Amino acid sequence: MTQAQGAKPPVPAQSGGDAGTPQQPQQPQQPQQPQQPQQPQQPQEPQEPQEPQQPQQPQQPDGTPAGTSPTPDRKKRDGMLIATMIATFVAAGGLVASAWTGYYQVKTSQDQLAQSKEDSEKELQSQASLVSSWTMDGRNGKTTGYFANRSLDPISQVTIGIATGFDGETQEGLYRGDKELLDLSDVPPCSIVTIPQSQAPGNAQYFAIAGFSFVDVRGQRWGRDRYKPLRAMDLPAAIHNTRDSEKGRLMATWKLLFGGAGQPSLSTARPGSAFSDIPAPKPLKDCGTDKR
Structure with missing residues (x-):
């Protein structure tokens, strides 16, 4: 047998250590796991080139671009x-x-x-407009008054206002002389009543007819100031032989013609009466028309 067979190999000396210190045995290294082979990479598909973005177009109220045809909705x-x-x-x-x-x-x-x-x-x-009055100065210097009913119907409760004084004293609002109301009662159709100077208050030489009031065939009372238009009076037709109706007619006519001046007085004269100086009414030739 040779010497090398069965003999242990010599242990190499550790450098840098203590020669007298025994060395720890080294742990055996774990065997490395074999690496998995890498999967080959798939080749990438070529990307399509992107189209350039179009500029945004103005839109219509319904959201469709301007200039395009509207949708059915x-x-x-x-x-x-x-x-x-x-x-x-x-x-x-x-x-x-x-x-x-x-x-x-x-x-x-x-x-x-x-x-x-x-x-x-x-x-x-129509009837009231055909009733009128006026005065005339005669050759003897005395005044004569006239009251005419040219309508074809009679009028009743005729009351006229007489004011004395010279011409300048009987103008509108200038009745400074005596004043009196004269009751003529009824006046036949198409007739005229003559009022002599003797009917003037105080038998004055000059007088004027300030106006009149009467009741027409319909029962409406009318009044007329000689300087103002005909007017319907807010007064019912007076009833004969009643003191209240006589007083109401007196006051209403006096106020219409003379206002509140003086104390109202009334004289009654029936034309054609034996106790009146006013002669009976005479017929007129032309009646039924608005002629003065």
């Missing part, structure tokens, strides 16, 4: 809007036409009512 909405506007205009036109028609009808009715009222007033005044 938009067409429907536009059609409904137009139809609504047309219906609104038609309705407004109808309201205007109805308002104008209503206004025209009301205006026509008012005109017809006014015309009817005017015709009624003319018809109501």
Whole structure:
């Protein structure tokens, strides 16, 4: 046998250590795991080139780009809007036409009512407008008064106002002399009553007829100031032989002709009576027309 067979190999000396310190045995190294082979990479597909972005176009209220044809929904909405506007205009036109028609009808009715009222007033005044009075100075320097009923119907409860004084004292609002109401009672149709100077208050030489009041054939009382138009008096027709009606007629006629001046006084004179200086009424040639 050789020496090398079965002999242990010599242990190498550790450097840098203590020669007398025994060395710890080294741990055996774990065997490394074999590495997995890498999977080969898949080749990348070539990317398609991106198209350049188009600039944003202005959009319409419904979201569609401007300049493009409207969608069917938009067409429907536009059609409904137009139809609504047309219906609104038609309705407004109808309201205007109805308002104008209503206004025209009301205006026509008012005109017809006014015309009817005017015709009624003319018809109501048809008799009253034919009653008049005036005075004349004679050659003897004395005044004579006249009261005429040119209508074809009689009038009743005739009361005239007489004011004395010179011409300048009997003008409108200048009745400075004596004043008196003269009751002529009834005056026949188409007749004239002559009032002599002797009927003037105080037998004055000059007098004026300030106006009169009477009741027509319809029962309406009328009054006329010689300087003012004929007017209907808000006073019912007086009833004969009653003190209240006589007083009411006296006060209303006095106020109409003389205002509140003086104390009302009434003288009764029946034309043609044996106790009156006023002669009986005389017939007129022309009656039934508004002639003065």
